[in-house]
Amino acid sequence: MQAAPPAPTAAAPVVRARNLSLVFDADGQKTVALSDVSLDIAGGSFVSLIGPSGCGKTTLLRAIADLERPTSGSLVVNGLSPEQARRNRAYGYVFQAPALYPWRSVERNVMLPLEIMGMPPEERRRRAERYLDLVGLREFRRRFPWQLSGGMQQRVSIARALSFEPALLLMDEPFGALDEITRDGLNLHLHRLWRSTGMTVIFVTHSIPEAVYLSSRIVVMSPRPGKVVEIIDVDLPGERELDVRETPAFLAVAHRVREALRAGHSYD
Amino acid sequence: MTRWGRAVLPLAVVLVVVIAVWYAGAAWLNFDVTANLAEDDATTWEILQGTMSQDRPLLPAPHQLVAELFSSVFEHPIDSPKSLIYHASVTAFAAFLGFLIALALGIGLAIGIVHVRTLDRSLMLWIIASQTIPVLAIAPMVVVVLGNIGFTGLLPKSLIAGYLSFFPIVTGMVKGLRSPDPMQRDLMRTYSASGLHLFTMLRWPASMSFLLPSLKVAATLALVGAIVAELPTGAQAGLGARLLSGSYYGQTLQIWAALFMASFLALLAIGVVDLFRLVLIRRRGGRL
Numbered sequence: 338m339q340a341a342p343p344a345p346t347a348a349a350p351v352v353r354a355r356n357l358s359l360v361f362d363a364d365g366q367k368t369v370a371l372s373d374v375s376l377d378i379a380g381g382s383f384v385s386l387i388g389p390s391g392c393g394k395t396t397l398l399r400a401i402a403d404l405e406r407p408t409s410g411s412l413v414v415n416g417l418s419p420e421q422a423r424r425n426r427a428y429g430y431v432f433q434a435p436a437l438y439p440w441r442s443v444e445r446n447v448m449l450p451l452e453i454m455g456m457p458p459e460e461r462r463r464r465a466e467r468y469l470d471l472v473g474l475r476e477f478r479r480r481f482p483w484q485l486s487g488g489m490q491q492r493v494s495i496a497r498a499l500s501f502e503p504a505l506l507l508m509d510e511p512f513g514a515l516d517e518i519t520r521d522g523l524n525l526h527l528h529r530l531w532r533s534t535g536m537t538v539i540f541v542t543h544s545i546p547e548a549v550y551l552s553s554r555i556v557v558m559s560p561r562p563g564k565v566v567e568i569i570d571v572d573l574p575g576e577r578e579l580d581v582r583e584t585p586a587f588l589a590v591a592h593r594v595r596e597a598l599r600a601g602h603s604y605d
Numbered sequence: 606m607t608r609w610g611r612a613v614l615p616l617a618v619v620l621v622v623v624i625a626v627w628y629a630g631a632a633w634l635n636f637d638v639t640a641n642l643a644e645d646d647a648t649t650w651e652i653l654q655g656t657m658s659q660d661r662p663l664l665p666a667p668h669q670l671v672a673e674l675f676s677s678v679f680e681h682p683i684d685s686p687k688s689l690i691y692h693a694s695v696t697a698f699a700a701f702l703g704f705l706i707a708l709a710l711g712i713g714l715a716i717g718i719v720h721v722r723t724l725d726r727s728l729m730l731w732i733i734a735s736q737t738i739p740v741l742a743i744a745p746m747v748v749v750v751l752g753n754i755g756f757t758g759l760l761p762k763s764l765i766a767g768y769l770s771f772f773p774i775v776t777g778m779v780k781g782l783r784s785p786d787p788m789q790r791d792l793m794r795t796y797s798a799s800g801l802h803l804f805t806m807l808r809w810p811a812s813m814s815f816l817l818p819s820l821k822v823a824a825t826l827a828l829v830g831a832i833v834a835e836l837p838t839g840a841q842a843g844l845g846a847r848l849l850s851g852s853y854y855g856q857t858l859q860i861w862a863a864l865f866m867a868s869f870l871a872l873l874a875i876g877v878v879d880l881f882r883l884v885l886i887r888r889r890g891g892r893l
Contacts, residue, residue: 430795481890
């Protein structure tokens with residue numbers, strides 16, 4: 338056993354993957370989901386994982402969250418193994434669907450992690466109120482999930498992930514099921530949230546404009562087997578409004594991402 | 606038409622038709638017996654009138670049944686063996702106790718089956734097999750065996766009632782405890798939640814919408830079990846005993862009254878479950 342690694346400094350990456358591979362083995366049928374992925378994610382950055390279906394972007398996110406076990410290679414989260422990081426409740430996770438518990442009111446859904454973590458009731462209520470306010474749903478706190486639209490439900494699930502104030506937020510295509518207008522609004526919201534909190538966000542998407550708008554860095558992946566094709570830094574102003582998407586700088590980045598996707602995705 | 610009218614009218618129509626058919630049936634089935642007992646010069650009309658007031662009719666007329674129910678419920682003290690309320694309460698108590706046994710057994714088994722793979726593989730088949738044995742066959746044996754080791758009265762009846770009614774509870778709960786989807790379970794994992802949290806905050810609340818329909822079936826089965834268990838014992842009290850003694854002595858009125866009381870108890874049981882359901886729905890903001 339090696340000694341406990343030093344606490345991550347500002348310079349140390351929040352996530353460090355080296356030659357990471359992950360093979361799913363279902364009844365002898367082997368599927369290579371990740372092949373030789375190496376990646377550093379710096380603290381405070383907003384990193385998007387983008388690629389077509391089957392490129393392993395969700396699998397990589399789930400491996401970071403210790404929801405999947407890598408087959409080989411090393412993966413370090415906050416200087417710890419993914420499992421230790423999960424046990425330390427190092428991250429908040431937003432799934433593709435809201436995954437709210439239908440028998441709990443909006444407010445009590447947000448309080449779920451706080452209850453599990455043993456926070457006193459007063460503090461729970463305070464946090465739920467603050468984070469529901471942040472996603473603009475304070476007046477809906479007594480409602481139940483089925484009374485809200487899909488976009489509102491996903492906002493509740495974001496408030497739930499933020500409620501215990503993790504330094505790392507993992508988001509798996511959180512807006513994939515929403516209409517474009519709702520999605521735009523939530524993108525703007527998320528961007529401001531990230532700017533104001535300084536947390537690290539890892540964001541899985543297959544939308545190029547969404548990735549470019551939100552990210553400080555984009556990891557382009559390709560399928561069969563899932564690997565990293567290119568890592569693109571986004572040189573856009575830190576504070577972005579939605580109309581940044583019509584600027585030449587934005588379109589240039591989007592073009593690079595599209596080229597990288599095309600390069601990694603052959604139909605042969 | 607008001608909403609009430611729309612709800613009540615179809616029920617009322619059915620009731621009127623049933624009563625009419627019932628009267629016709631009573632006249633038809635009781636005709637021969639009445640004719641034999643009647644004076645030689647009785648007219649058909651007089652015999653038909655007689656079919657409505659036989660002491661031991663093949664099929665009692667509705668008004669006779671109402672009179673019998675009224676007298677056996679209201680005209681005897683509650684602790685008298687002539688009081689139908691007394692017999693109903695004996696059966697209801699045994700059924701209720703059996704239902705509690707079934708609840709504990711059913712939920713306990715379901716928790717075991719969901720959490721322990723070995724139990725899942727070994728128990729489920731036996732639980733299903735247990736329900737293929739007709740209760741009429743097993744009830745006398747349970748009563749006799751338990752009677753030999755000194756347990757009589759309430760306990761054997763409750764065990765038989767529990768034996769019948771635990772089955773829907775097990776199957777409903779197993780399905781309910783397994784109903785959370787992978788995403789809902791992964792969420793708990795991301796919080797590094799304990800097994801106890803996973804159970805109390807996810808599996809248990811998710812199972813309620815499966816448990817409640819099971820409870821309705823279980824409640825009525827407990828009642829059936831308790832009544833059946835009263836038949837072979839020659840029980841002194843209970844609706845089953847009333848049915849048995851009624852058939853010994855040809856007291857058809859007594860049998861019918863006991864049957865009506867049994868179905869009233871079943872309705873009551875379902876009503877209580879429904880009340881519980883409404884309370885739960887209220888707490889969950891309008892949906893189960």
